[in-house]
Amino acid sequence: MLKEKGLLGNIGVQVVIAMCVGTLVGAMMGQSASLFAPLGSIFIHLIKMLVIPLVAVAIISGAAGLGSSHSAGKVGFATLGFFGFTSAVAVALALFMGEMFEPGMGVDLTGVEGLFSNVYADKGDLPSFWATVLGMIPTNVFQSLNEANILQILVFCLFFGIALSKLEKERRDPLINGVNAIVDAMVWMINVVMKIAPLGVFGLMADAVGTFGFSALMVVFKLFVVYVGAILVYGFVFYPLMIKAFSKTSPMKFLSAMKKPQAVALSTASSMATLPVTMETCEDELGVKNSTAAFVLPLGATINMSGNAIYYGLVAIFFAQMFNIDLGMSAYIAIIVTSTLGAVGQAGVPGPSFLVVAVLLAAGIPIEGLPLLFALDRIFDMIRTALNITGDAACAVIIDDMVSKEADKVSEEVQNA
Known part of the structure; x- marks a missing residue:
């Protein structure tokens, strides 16, 4: 019956089933589940092979489409404003x-004091404003493409x-x-890889669960x-309200x-790797125009990190309470400002987030307890x-609606002229 309804032929359903099976296999096999890691590595490498050229041509296409419209400036400011506000x-x-x-x-903390370390103290420097601006401007765009410097490619x-x-x-x-x-050719290639x-x-889930397990979660x-509660509130209450x-x-x-891109994001832990799926979902299922999706989504995959912002804020509160530190208003403001800036500067690729050091x-x-979290960072x-x-995706839907209203307004003004 499932086959007749086409459920098993749906890539989103297949990905969710694969996540569940991978989690179960990882929990049962433990460390030996790492033998499935190459399956995940091959998938990630294929995605990475396509993501940079896709981002480059999609941004050019989106910017060219928006650049000829009357709302180009508003779209840019509205997108950046949305990302900053939500973070x-x-x-x-x-x-x-x-x-x-x-x-x-x-x-x-019994038995885990040995993990405490000050080795991360030198990793908390955020670049200055001008250093950040200069770092976004490529001096050699081909080198930026070669090094996958997403911000420089975007600019x-x-x-x-x-x-x-x-x-x-x-x-033109x-x-x-x-x-x-x-x-279109890149999207065809992505669709082939997604099979x-x-x-x-x-492979990714079996390796992650088998390597880290869930026992280490007991300390935190x-x-x-x-953290999961905050993510659920933000994802299933705040964004839908927006x-x-x-x-x-x-x-x-x-x-x-969003179930399909969320499943891919959960397994890959990479906004950039999920980008092709997010673009396909926004355009095909949510009706977002290609010019809007091609502009907003690659930008968001690079600088929109509300999940990271939640993580930074909660980790700061967690360690403040663990070390019995009373936080004043100035500390709260410092956490909000540093977390927001840090979230914007966080690359959309998986890996330990040392920007939390800057927040603390x-x-x-104190940052001595950070190693408690790094093993579970995945x-x-x-x-x-x-x-x-x-x-x-929420930003793309909202911005696209704004662009449509702006276009309708211009068309109405032309008709009335």
């Missing part, structure tokens, strides 16, 4: 839930796409059509529970469509990535 709200939610549920109170491709939109129509259209053809996604997801179990308030899309339709140092919180990362890409 700040995410930190505030983390602080509120941290103070309400007190995950760091009464933590039993150049945005600039280039807008420049294309300013050319005369007869010179063939170039933009060519770029769009490349985007092995269930195998890759199985309450933090993990509060969708309902600022777009015509149904929140239920949005949440239903800014609030005067699990935390998987969950926060699912929220990050949900925020990217």
Whole structure:
């Protein structure tokens, strides 16, 4: 019956099943489940092979499409404003839930004191404003492509796409059509790679659960529970409310469509690796125009990290409570500002997040206990990535609705003129 309804042929269903089976196999086999790791590595490598060129041509296509419209400037400012606002709200939610549920109170540190270390003290420096700005401007765009420096690629491709939109129509259209053809070809390649996604997801989950297990969660179990709670509130309450308030899309339709990219995000722990799936979902299931999706989603995969912001805020509260440190208003402000800036600067790839060091140092919180979290960072990362890409999609839906309204307004003005 399932086959007749086509459920088993749905890649999203296959990915969810693969996650469950991989988790079960990892829990049963333990460390030996690492023998399935190459399956996940092959999948991730294929995705990485395609993501950088896809991001480059998609941004050029999106910027060229928006650059010729009357709302280009508004789209850019609205997108950045959305990302900054939602990251700040995410930190505030983390602080509120941290103070309400007190995950760091009464933590039993017996047997784990040996993990404490100051080795991460030199990893907490955030670059200055001007260093950040200069770091975004490529001096050699081919080197940026070679090194996969996403921010530099974004800056150049945005600039280039807008420049294309300013050319005369007869010179502009063939170039933009060519770029769009490349985007379509890249999407075809992504669709082919996604056919092995269930195998890759199985390998990733079996390896992650088998390597780290769930026993290590006991020391920070309450933090993990509060963290998951904050993620669920933000992903299933805050973002749907934003969708309902600022777009015509149904929140239920949005949440239903996001199941597939969320499953991929959970398994890969990478916003960039999930980007092709997020773009496909937004365009095919949520009706977002290609020009909007191609602009907002690659940008969001790079700088929109609300899940990371929640993590930074909760970890700060956790260690402050664990070490019996009373935080004043200045410390809270430092946590919000540093977490928001740190979330924006966090790359959309999996790996230990040392930016939490900057957050702790800014609030005067000891960092010795950080090694307690680093072994579990993959699990935390998987969950926060699912929220990050949900925020990217929410932004795309809202911005696309804004662009449509702007276009309708311009069309109405032209008709009335």
